[in-house]
Amino acid sequence: MSHKVIRVSVLVAAIALAVGVTFSGKVSAIFQHQHSPSQTTNAGSERKVLYWYDAMSPQRHYDKPGKAPDGMDLVPQYAKDNTSQSASATSTAAPSGERKILFWYDPMHPAYKSDKPGIAPDCGIQLVPKYADDETSKMPAGTVKIAPEKQQLIGVRTGAVERQSLVRTVRTTGQLTSDETKLAHIHVKVNGYIDKGYVDYIGQLVKKGQPLFTLYSPDLVATEEEYLIAKRGAKDLGTSQFPEVSQGSQSLLRSTRERLKLWDISDEQIKKLDETGEVTKTLTFYSPVSGFVTDRKAFPQTAVTPDMDLYLISDLSTIWVNADVYEYEVPFVKVGQTADMQLSYYAGKTYTGKITYIYPTVDPVSRTVKVRIEFPNPNFDLKPQMFANVQLKINYGKQIFVPQEAVMDSGDKQYVFVVHDGGVFEPRVIQMGAKLEGNVVVLSGLKAGETIVTSGNFLVDSESRLKSAMSGMQH
Numbered sequence: 237m238s239h240k241v242i243r244v245s246v247l248v249a250a251i252a253l254a255v256g257v258t259f260s261g262k263v264s265a266i267f268q269h270q271h272s273p274s275q276t277t278n279a280g281s282e283r284k285v286l287y288w289y290d291a292m293s294p295q296r297h298y299d300k301p302g303k304a305p306d307g308m309d310l311v312p313q314y315a316k317d318n319t320s321q322s323a324s325a326t327s328t329a330a331p332s333g334e335r336k337i338l339f340w341y342d343p344m345h346p347a348y349k350s351d352k353p354g355i356a357p358d359c360g361i362q363l364v365p366k367y368a369d370d371e372t373s374k375m376p377a378g379t380v381k382i383a384p385e386k387q388q389l390i391g392v393r394t395g396a397v398e399r400q401s402l403v404r405t406v407r408t409t410g411q412l413t414s415d416e417t418k419l420a421h422i423h424v425k426v427n428g429y430i431d432k433g434y435v436d437y438i439g440q441l442v443k444k445g446q447p448l449f450t451l452y453s454p455d456l457v458a459t460e461e462e463y464l465i466a467k468r469g470a471k472d473l474g475t476s477q478f479p480e481v482s483q484g485s486q487s488l489l490r491s492t493r494e495r496l497k498l499w500d501i502s503d504e505q506i507k508k509l510d511e512t513g514e515v516t517k518t519l520t521f522y523s524p525v526s527g528f529v530t531d532r533k534a535f536p537q538t539a540v541t542p543d544m545d546l547y548l549i550s551d552l553s554t555i556w557v558n559a560d561v562y563e564y565e566v567p568f569v570k571v572g573q574t575a576d577m578q579l580s581y582y583a584g585k586t587y588t589g590k591i592t593y594i595y596p597t598v599d600p601v602s603r604t605v606k607v608r609i610e611f612p613n614p615n616f617d618l619k620p621q622m623f624a625n626v627q628l629k630i631n632y633g634k635q636i637f638v639p640q641e642a643v644m645d646s647g648d649k650q651y652v653f654v655v656h657d658g659g660v661f662e663p664r665v666i667q668m669g670a671k672l673e674g675n676v677v678v679l680s681g682l683k684a685g686e687t688i689v690t691s692g693n694f695l696v697d698s699e700s701r702l703k704s705a706m707s708g709m710q711h
Contacts, residue, residue, distance in 0.1 A: 283314040291357055337365045378663040378700040387659065393691035394655050395639070399684040402632040404568065404672040410559035410577070410609070412622040418551035420525040422534075423542055425499045428453030430538050431518045435529055435547065444526045448547060449534050450518040456499065460515045463492040467510065527551035555611050555618040557589065559626040560604035568630045568670065569594060575609045576627045579618075587611050587618070591628070636682055637675045642690045643668065644697055652682070653689040653696050661689065661696050 288310035290296040301310050340363035342348040342356035354363055382392070431450040435442055442448070466489040496506055501519060509516070531548035540546065557577060561569055571594060577587045589611035598605055609626065611618060643650050643666070650668050653661045666681030682688070689696055 285312045285314055287313050289313055340365050379660060380696070380699045381658065381660050382696065382699060384659060387692075390695040391692040392689060392696060394687050395642070395690040397636060397638060397678075397682050397684055397686045397688060399634055399636050402635050402637060402672065402675075402677065404630040404632065404670065406561065406565050406569070406628040406630060408559050408561055408626050408628070410557040410624045410626045412618055412620050412624060413556050413558060414530070414550045414552065414620050415554045415556050415610070418525070418527065418554065420523070420527065420547075420549040420551070421545050422448060422521070422523070422547035422549065423545065424451060424453075424521065424540055425542050426451075426453045426455050427541055428456065428539075430534055430536055430540060433534055433536050435523075435532070435534075438529050438532050440529045442523045442526065442529060442549060444523060446523045447520050448523055449536075450520045451540070452518045456501075456519060457515055457517065459492060459495055459499070460509060463489070463496060463506075463509065464513060464515065466492050523547075523549060525549055525551055526553075550620075552613055552616055552618075552620075555613045555620070557609045557611060557624055557626065558606045559609060559628070560599070560602065561607050561628070563598055563603050563605055566594070566605050569607055569628060573628060573630070576629070577609070577611065577624045578627075579622060579624050581622065582617065632670065632677065635669070636678045636684055638678055638682070638688060639690050640671060640674055640676045642688055642693060643676055644693060653693055653700070654682075655687040655689060661700065663697075663700055664688075 288298040288301050290298075290304035290306070291308055291311050296304070297313075298310055301312070304310055340350045340353050342361070342363060348356060350363055353365070355361070356363055382390075428451045431452050433449045434447045435449070470486050470489045493506065497503075500521065502522070505516075505519060527549040529547055530550045531545070533544060534540070534546035557575075559575070569591065571591050573591045575589055575591060577589065578585070579587075589609045591607055592610045593608040595606040595608070607628075638652060642652050644652065644663075649665050651663050651665045654664045655661060664681055667679040669677030669679045671677075
């Protein structure tokens with residue numbers, strides 16, 4: 237055990253001796269430097285300390301060495317001697333053919349300026365020169381020049397501004413419904429009883445003039461008899477020597493005939509009544525339109541009144557589609573525009589119609605507006621209550637447009653960076669129009685043929701904001 241302790245002690249002593257020999261000169265030099273009074277004097281070739289400052293907050297100055305509030309050692313600031321001044325003058329002077337440097341600045345904190353190159357005290361990055369002949373100074377505020385190498389480093393990509401014909405497709409869904417202008421409600425205008433029904437099921441296709449049912453009405457029979465009496469009276473009394481008698485008979489005939497017509501008795505039926513001179517117990521009512529029966533309440537031996545809706549006949553030769561369009565898309569939809577429709581029931585087939593009406597209200601839940609589109613339906617393929625996919629094509633004409641990612645939006649304004657010769661980037665305020673498929677229409681601010689930044693504009697914007705901040709500080 238004693239031998240082991242002796243060997244360890246000898247090894248530690250040897251290491252201590254080696255360290256002492258190696259660093260004795262440096263320790264002595266440090267000690268002499270800390271205690272040498274010539275630091276704060278002007279004697280010999282020693283530099284004069286003007287003050288001490290906090291390396292993390294260079295604006296804080298102290299008149300003696302020590303510790304900063306953040307715990308770091310204060311750093312001395314030396315007075316510039318002739319050598320440094322001459323070096324500074326040499327660095328800022330502009331040799332023949334070179335640009336004159338006004339000062340160097342910290343790109344992260346433009347308020348910090350130096351008259352010579354070096355490292356920024358706050359962030360430790362290289363100071364950047366400010367040239368006197370900066371060619372961007374005569375251009376709009378925020379214009380910045382970026383070297384080609386730096387453009388490649390930050391991934392700047394550019395593209396030409398174009399003017400092209402723009403067409404936007406609004407895709408939505410819709411539901412088919414009957415053309416409300418071609419619906420016929422069948423009523424009678426007298427009380428009576430249905431004797432026979434010729435159209436006896438819903439969905440039946442009827443033609444205009446096709447018989448629907450026969451009606452027995454005591455009032456109608458009495459009016460027919462009155463008409464025949466008035467007709468005979470007009471024939472017998474029409475040549476009376478007394479004008480009052482002659483005119484009265486003619487007036488009675490006209491009034492009874494008019495009453496029959498108002499009850500929807502056709503001219504052919506009245507003519508038959510004139511020819512036969514016999515009262516018909518039942519009269520037949522005919523369809524006023526062609527279409528499909530979509531509702532029926534006319535059954536044989538049923539008492540009917542004028543307020544009963546006996547048949548509803550829908551003319552489906554044209555069909556309506558009510559499509560839902562979001563409220564922000566409504567300004568681009570116009571009456572008369574064409575629309576395409578596809579149905580899952582008829583795969584691969586496209587129907588073309590026209591917008592006939594835009595409804596004046598907004599659905600409070602879906603925030604959509606209904607747009608009515610009319611489609612021809614000659615073969616009756618389109619049936620009410622079907623669902624459809626609708627495409628509305630909006631033609632904007634020829635417009636200037638740019639990629640949406642090229643636009644910087646600050647909230648109160650939108651701008652792009654226009655590229656000039658020599659790597660100069662100018663921020664240009666624009667007025668935006670419609671957005672479509674990754675592009676945005678530019679209403680003002682750009683001309684066709686100009687070149688703008690399409691990618692990497694966030695980093696270009698950072699450079700531009702830095703340049704604007706520096707310009708504001710100089711003034």
